[in-house]
Amino acid sequence: MRARVLVRPKQGILDPQGVAVERALPALGFKGVSEVRIGRLIELEIDDPSELESISSRLLANPLIEDFEIELLDDAPAA
């Protein structure tokens, strides 16, 4: 089964990458953008999706500083 794990910095933790992007946007003429946060998207193929929670909390994300969401993509064509 294909799955996606979305990892993002926890609320309240400074995200310097997000700040850099936010500050770059006005130079391109986009004025109304704020609260930019940058995370990671991990796509994978997995035999046993019940393992995703453990995979995500032990390796893909560091739960001290990051939140994660798991998305199962049953209908997606195989890669």
Added chain:
Amino acid sequence: MKTGILRFPGSCDELDAQLAAQMVGETVMLWHGDRDLQDVDAVIVPGGFSYGDYLRAGAIARFSPVMESVIEFARDGGLVLGICNGFQVLCEAGLLPGALLPNANRRFTFRQVELEVVEGDTKFTSACPPGELLSIPAKHGSGRFYADEATLDQLEAGGQVVVRYRPEQNFNGSLRDIAGVRNAAGNVFGLMPHPEHAVDALTGSTDGLRIFESMRSATQGAYA
């Protein structure tokens, strides 16, 4: 004292760590794929970019075979020093509290910093003259120490904050200016700046040597 220095693919400060440790005893280089710690008295997890810092700094090195042995060694009371990337690895491994986030200044930064030794009565700082600052270099892109407020309070109350940046030198945005912490048992210490790069007058400061001298005293029983 026999010190084992870990070497991961992507380590780059292991030779300086070895030279520094040789000033206070014998050393052996330990490859990341080996589990045998060769009866060392202390382990140094050196700086660099283990496994390319993929995913998060230290995240993958933490699961290497040698780290399984280091985790067991630390739980049995063995002395473990993590420098820079080594500090990140020890946090990821759960041997030290907190995490290291990308620098608030968004830059890889290399500069000499003056560290306040907050706790002088530890296995890693007993040789530091009370009240003196340690002048040693820092060079990293992800050195912003983070832990939640309750954990920070607990670390301060428990004497686990070992070294701090002077507030005006805290370029990476570490919470409460924390540059290095130890575990509750006191046998594991990690810091972002590099004491192993400050052991020879040729490079401007020998203050870093105090850390290695302290470890030697600890293994000789002074702080057992």
